[in-house]
Amino acid sequence: MTATDGDMASKGPSVGSARPGYVEDTARTEADVIFRAEGITKHFGAVVALSGVDLHLDRGEVLGLVGDNGAGKSTLVKILCGFLRPDRGRIFVEGKEVTFHTVQDARAQGIETVYQDLALVPQLTVYENLFLNREITGGGRMGVLSRRRMRGLAKEYLDNINVHIPNIDAEVELLSGGQRQAIAVARATRQDAKILLLDEPLAAMGAKESALIMDLVKDLSSRGVSMIVIDHNYAHLFALCDRLNVIQQGKVTLDRPVAETTIQELTDLMVSAFRKQLETGHLAAED
Amino acid sequence: MQKILLRRETAIFAVAVVLIVYFSLRNHNFYSYANIVTMVQYIAPIAVIGAGEVLVLVLAEIDLAAGQTFLISSWIAYLLWQDGLPVGVAIGLSLCCCLAIGAINGLITVLLNVPSFVTTLGVYFALLGLVLVYSGDNQADMPGVTGNFGQAFGISNWSEIGWAMAIVGVIWFVLKRTRFGLHVTATGGNILAAAESGIPTKRVKVWCFMILAVSAGFIGIIDSIRIGSLDPAAPGTAEMFLAVSAAVIGGTALTGGRGTVLGTIIGAVVLGVLEDGFILIGVSENAFILAEGVVILVAMAVNVQLNRMILRREK
Numbered sequence: 001m002t003a004t005d006g007d008m009a010s011k012g013p014s015v016g017s018a019r020p021g022y023v024e025d026t027a028r029t030e031a032d033v034i035f036r037a038e039g040i041t042k043h044f045g046a047v048v049a050l051s052g053v054d055l056h057l058d059r060g061e062v063l064g065l066v067g068d069n070g071a072g073k074s075t076l077v078k079i080l081c082g083f084l085r086p087d088r089g090r091i092f093v094e095g096k097e098v099t100f101h102t103v104q105d106a107r108a109q110g111i112e113t114v115y116q117d118l119a120l121v122p123q124l125t126v127y128e129n130l131f132l133n134r135e136i137t138g139g140g141r142m143g144v145l146s147r148r149r150m151r152g153l154a155k156e157y158l159d160n161i162n163v164h165i166p167n168i169d170a171e172v173e174l175l176s177g178g179q180r181q182a183i184a185v186a187r188a189t190r191q192d193a194k195i196l197l198l199d200e201p202l203a204a205m206g207a208k209e210s211a212l213i214m215d216l217v218k219d220l221s222s223r224g225v226s227m228i229v230i231d232h233n234y235a236h237l238f239a240l241c242d243r244l245n246v247i248q249q250g251k252v253t254l255d256r257p258v259a260e261t262t263i264q265e266l267t268d269l270m271v272s273a274f275r276k277q278l279e280t281g282h283l284a285a286e287d
Numbered sequence: 288m289q290k291i292l293l294r295r296e297t298a299i300f301a302v303a304v305v306l307i308v309y310f311s312l313r314n315h316n317f318y319s320y321a322n323i324v325t326m327v328q329y330i331a332p333i334a335v336i337g338a339g340e341v342l343v344l345v346l347a348e349i350d351l352a353a354g355q356t357f358l359i360s361s362w363i364a365y366l367l368w369q370d371g372l373p374v375g376v377a378i379g380l381s382l383c384c385c386l387a388i389g390a391i392n393g394l395i396t397v398l399l400n401v402p403s404f405v406t407t408l409g410v411y412f413a414l415l416g417l418v419l420v421y422s423g424d425n426q427a428d429m430p431g432v433t434g435n436f437g438q439a440f441g442i443s444n445w446s447e448i449g450w451a452m453a454i455v456g457v458i459w460f461v462l463k464r465t466r467f468g469l470h471v472t473a474t475g476g477n478i479l480a481a482a483e484s485g486i487p488t489k490r491v492k493v494w495c496f497m498i499l500a501v502s503a504g505f506i507g508i509i510d511s512i513r514i515g516s517l518d519p520a521a522p523g524t525a526e527m528f529l530a531v532s533a534a535v536i537g538g539t540a541l542t543g544g545r546g547t548v549l550g551t552i553i554g555a556v557v558l559g560v561l562e563d564g565f566i567l568i569g570v571s572e573n574a575f576i577l578a579e580g581v582v583i584l585v586a587m588a589v590n591v592q593l594n595r596m597i598l599r600r601e602k
Contacts, residue, residue: 083483103485119483123476123544124469132473133484135466143466 033095034059034226035080035111035195040089042075049075051250053089057195062217062227064241064258066234066266068274072250073230074116077199080228081113082106093195110194114201116230118184122173126165127154129172130187157190161216178209185213189220196220196227202236214240234263248273295538295597296550298589302536302582303557310564317567324444328513330559331451332357335506336530337537337551338455339499342462344534346475346492347543348403350392353503354527355414360385360504361429361511362418362519368430377430378440378508382501388414389500393493403496415523422519429511441512450509454502459548461498471495476544529558532579536586538593557582 035057042050050072057063065073078084080091082100091098093109100106103113120129127150128135136146136153155168163182165175172180185201198217202210217240221227231237237244238258246254246269254261254269311317336353343350360381367377392410396403432440439446462468473481474488481488511517535541536557537550558579565575 103483107485113483115480115483117479117483119477119480121473121476121480121544123472128469132480133470133486135469137466144464145466145469 032058034093035228036092037076037080038090038092040076040079040086040091042072042079042084042086048250050079050086053247053250053252055245055252055255057226057228058242060221060224060226061243062221062229062241064237064244065228065230065247066237066244066270067247068270071247073247074199076247077113077115077197077228077230080106081111081197083113107191110192111197112188112191112193112195113197114184114188114199116199116203118180120172120180120184123171125171126168126175126183127151129183130154130157130190132187134191158186161186161189162212178205181205182209182213185216189216189225193225196225198227198229200230200232202231202233210236234266238263246270295545295547295590295593296553298593299537299550299553299557299586302586303553303560306557306560306564310560310567313564314567317564322563322567326559326563327445327448329562330555331447332503332506332510332526333529333533333558334552334555335451335454336499336503336526337533337555338458338548339502340530340534341539341546341548341551342458342471342495343403343499344475344531344539344541345462345471345543345546346495347478347541348396348475348492348495349407349531349541350403350496350499351407351527352388352392352410352414353407353499353530354523354525355411355418356385356388356500357503357507357510357526358521358523359388359414359418360507361517362422362427364508365427365429365517366421374430374432375436381508382504385500385504386497388504389497390493392500393496396496397489397492411524411527418519422517424519426519427517429515429517432512437512441509447506447509447513451506454506455548455552458498458502462546462548467491467494472544472546475546530555532583533558536583536590538590540594554586 033056037053037055040050040053042048053072053076055063055076065076067073075084079086079089082103082105085101091100093111098105098109100109106113119132121132124132127147131150131154135143136149138144138146151168158165158168163179163186165179165183172183175183181201181203185198188196188198201213201217205213214236217227217229221240229237229240231240241258243255243257244261244266245252246266248270253273254266307317316322336357340350340353363384364374364377364381367380368374372380388410392403392407395401395406395410432442441447462471470481470486470491473484473486474491478488481491533554534546534551535554537547537552537554539546539551561578561582562572562575565572565578
């Protein structure tokens with residue numbers, strides 16, 4: 001799953017010194033940083049979604065992304081997981097520069113994603129969704145599905161993480177919002193990911209289901225999985241995250257450990273930015 | 288029992304049984320050898336093109352050019368044969384052309400973002416024009432294939448339906464049992480989710496158009512070898528609409544994500560039995576077309592209700 005510490009330590013210093021731009025924390029070496037993005041820029045036509053985002057994720061850390069709707073959080077996640085290509089910018093996994101052409105490329109680096117839209121196919125069953133594009137086949141060039149094995153493994157895994165779906169052969173269309181979310185999270189966590197990207201993993205969930213996913217995330221974190229989490233609920237973020245990044249108008253405007261900030265500070269920051277926009281008429285001009 | 292009653296193919300199966308019983312009671316020739324041969328030869332191309340359309344319909348696409356592909360394949364084979372190529376080679380090259388037609392349908396649709404309804408409408412007219420230009424609007428005799436080869440490729444009474452069953456079987460297997468088939472359903476059910484999961488949705492779509500085109504082209508060649516002649520004015524359009532009808536009354540949704548090859552076969556049987564039965568009991572072809580329309584409407588209405596019941600039941 002993750003590379004051994006020794007391996008990383010030996011690589012660390014040389015790689016670190018090769019990147020003089022990275023000086024946010026002198027105590028931190030490249031070996032601690034598992035995932036780093038540099039100057040990520042993305043335009044959609046005339047709309048600037050991201051304008052030079054720099055962020056890093058330490059090994060075993062849970063990083064929260066905060067920002068208004070349209071600030072560019074989801075776009076950023078979609079670039080980090082290989083679904084979108086940035087116009088400019090570089091991405092490093094464990095100090096090595098990578099280029100993702102597809103989601104598969106990112107997965108090969110141990111990056112798994114829970115998308116905001118959950119990426120489930122309503123007409124497929126629970127287990128088919130869990131194995132979507134990672135189907136177990138009987139080998140051979142025809143790609144004949146081993147449904148029995150997929151069903152068995154799906155059941156086993158969902159039981160393991162305490163997600164109870166009554167009928168694993170049911171089409172996802174029939175499940176509740178919370179159950180769907182649980183399946184989406186389960187799909188991403190099943191793979192022994194090194195880095196997990198969660199775009200609003202708790203959005204459609206009731207209190208009980210939220211607690212379940214929170215426990216799952218904490219458990220993964222304690223097992224050393226590094227995570228980036230987007231959530232609009234500050235209480236969730238403060239409970240889950242080690243550090244928070246605020247994204248405003250396509251840029252990271254605040255980078256602070258959770259211990260050194262408060263919900264109040266974040267709220268003030270967001271509100272003042274909003275006021276400024278109103279005053280300068282930016283908001284009206286935007287649409 | 289309830290499980291069987293609530294299958295998507297059930298409604299159309301019941302219709303097929305009722306029609307078969309009705310026509311066999313009305314006319315004792317219905318079960319004669321000659322009549323059954325006539326019927327299966329009518330059903331075979333509808334079933335093949337219909338099964339291919341299922342792949343495309345599951346993707347929430349449609350191919351209006353499949354009937355024309357069904358016709359042009361024989362013309363291509365015929366013209367190549369006229370140029371001196373052996374029959375086998377001519378047929379092989381013609382099938383390659385069909386693959387290319389499918390690729391064009393698919394590529395224009397996914398790369399230029401043209402709805403497949405429009406893409407294949409354009410290709411439909413283009414193919415129609417090509418046949419008229421190269422045939423000089425004259426009929427022609429299909430190359431005389433003889434011996435075992437000829438028997439296997441259309442001459443024998445059961446050759447066409449045999450090929451049809453094989454092709455439809457393969458398409459069923461691909462859709463239901465393989466990874467590719469699952470990706471087809473995923474792409475049609477939620478294209479964004481499929482893409483986010485890393486499924487190459489564009490490639491999946493192009494392949495489906497190609498599978499449909501080559502299946503239609505192949506059964507078209509078998510069909511004209513059986514008939515022995517080529518007619519530039521043959522009703523490819525009707526063949527395509529019958530195939531789509533078979534898929535739709537069999538329980539395949541136009542909205543994508545759901546499709547049944549088995550239902551399509553039964554749908555093709557219903558259309559075949561209707562046409563044949565009406566002729567047997569002496570009702571005109573025009574009434575058949577009217578009845579076909581009614582059957583499609585009724586079957587669709589039943590399917591929608593059945594679908595709701597299935598979903599409620601599974602809950």
